[in-house]
Amino acid sequence: MKSFTYLSAPDVETALRAIATEPNAKFLGGGTNLVDLMREDVEQPDVVVDITRLPLTGIEQLPGGGLRIGALVRNSRLAAHASVRTRYPVLAQAVLNGASAQLRNMATVGGNLLQRTRCLYFYDGAAACNKRTPGSGCAAIGGFARNAGVLGVSDHCIATHPSDMAVALAALDATVEVESTRGVRRIPLTELHRLPGSTPQVETALAADELITAVELPALPVAAHSRYRKVRDRASYAFALVSVAAAMETEDGVVTDVRLALGGVSAKPWRAREAERILLGAPATEESFHRAAAAELAPAAGRPDNTFKIELAQRTIVATLRRLLTDGSAA
Structure with missing residues (x-):
């Protein structure tokens, strides 16, 4: 070191x-x-x-009914907070699925959002990695790519973002507050992380001198009817092959509100806008769920090692929505 x-x-x-x-x-x-x-x-x-x-450890109710979470709130405290568990259960579930108890006791909300990829080649100093050394190439392309992305990838990088929490926050329309000596600004969570393009080393919209100070959740009734589902290689703590954060409300068998985000498939938490568009106002049926999932994954491009993720993501979307419907939490 x-x-x-x-x-x-x-x-x-x-x-x-x-x-x-x-x-x-x-x-x-x-x-x-x-x-x-x-x-x-x-x-x-x-x-x-x-x-x-720093005094960034509070979890506070906002005047409009939302929730403000300090950037230094420990993950374990966030998952155990009564308002998070009852009003945003998808977030509590994502945090609990994210790491061991020991790590949750140390990790912070802001740090979780800014963690870097766990791509094997990123950690291997002898391997080509455009994230670590811009212009050196991407050894994952043509190499072992089982955990690589299938959405939003480029010829320069196919790594995925490892956070579970960020996937839930993307589905919940969270906003990130950042501060620098120039002042305070707010960034939608879905715009915080960047796709690799030709500059995979630029991973977020943050300037080098900016600090995340808080994350804010809007008052979102549909969030009470939400669930996080994570598919991984082993039952113990591991990074997601595919994960889905979903919230859905139905009335008279029709989807009246829905939020979806995917993890394990891209360099950023992937908000499933196309699937949401198809589901909103559609019958809450298996047919609708399959159609929305297929449309969302239509642009996906896999490698020999990870093409399975495309179908796995579709199946996981359908299974998560089905569970929300059948356990009554979407009614």
Whole structure:
């Protein structure tokens, strides 16, 4: 591991000033991803700015009925919060599916959103990886690609984003609040992460000196009727091959509101807009579910190792919607 300077920021202003004046500085929250990357020499910051003392640990009700979640809220606390469990169960389920209890006790909301891909070639310093070393190529293309993406990929990168929480937040129309020395701005969660295109090393819409300070959830009645389903290679904690965050309401057998997002298939949480469009106002039937899932995955492109993900994603969408319907939570 490369030597670095450590700074414990006592307040937000100090943290922002440090990140703005140090060209190669990184924020440290729970450290569950950054520390691993530093050990592997993937991340080599000159300065590590510890933000764990900042007052960003609250979960508050918003005047309009939504929820504001501080960026330093631990994942375990988020999943256990009464309002999250009852009003946004898909989020609680996604967090609980995301990692072991030990990791959830350390990991933070902001850090979870900014974790980097777990692609094997990204961690392998001897392999070509445009995320790690722009212009070097992508060893996953033509290599082992079982966990690679099938939607929004490019000739420069086929890695996937590993977060479960982010998939649920994408389905819930969450907004991310970020702050820098220039002020505060808000980014829709669905616009926070970027598809690889020709610059896969640029992974988010954040500037280098911006800090996530909170995530806000809107008042969303349909969110109470929601579920997260994760398909992985083993029953113990593993990253998703495919996951689905779904919320749906029906009336007289017709879909009146629906939100869908997919994980494990792209470099960002994939909001399933086409499937939503087809489902809204359609009969809440297996036929409608299959038609919507097929339309959403129509643009998908797999590799020999992961073409199975295309059908798996469709089946998982259908199974999740069916469960919402049959257990009465969508009524």
